[in-house]
Amino acid sequence: MIIKIxxxxxxxxxxxxxxxxxxxxxLSKHEMLAGNxxxxxxxxxxxxxxxxxxxxxxxxxxxxxxxxxxxGSINLLLETEDYLTDHTIKCEGNFDSELSSNYPxxxxxxxxxxxxx
Numbered sequence: 786m787i788i789k790i791x792x793x794x795x796x797x798x799x800x801x802x803x804x805x806x807x808x809x810x811x812l813s814k815h816e817m818l819a820g821n822x823x824x825x826x827x828x829x830x831x832x833x834x835x836x837x838x839x840x841x842x843x844x845x846x847x848x849x850x851x852x853x854x855x856x857g858s859i860n861l862l863l864e865t866e867d868y869l870t871d872h873t874i875k876c877e878g879n880f881d882s883e884l885s886s887n888y889p890x891x892x893x894x895x896x897x898x899x900x901x902x
């Protein structure tokens with residue numbers, strides 16, 4: 786899939802990206818005075834995007850690293866939605882990259898982000 790990711794109005798296009806989504810319901814744990822722990826589910830669901838870049842050049846990898854390291858949120862536009870829906874995400878977790886075993890001279894990378902309003 787082809788995606789566009791970056792700051793609003795200056796998104797960079799990447800091809801050969803596998804995009805998966807999942808929904809997450811946040812949980813909060815509260816320790817009671819008696820010592821037991823009570824878990825409370827929030828009513829809000831969060832959409833999590835996992836992006837697997839399977840064929841990146843060295844310059845693409847450098848661009849992607851700089852996008853990931855930006856403070857705040859970034860825009861994600863998907864080819865399957867004709868780039869019409871602007872998903873604003875906040876990156877979470879690690880940015881993992883390695884040399885590709887399938888495409889010599891290329892890199893693979895993975896990042897995930899939570900959709901924010």
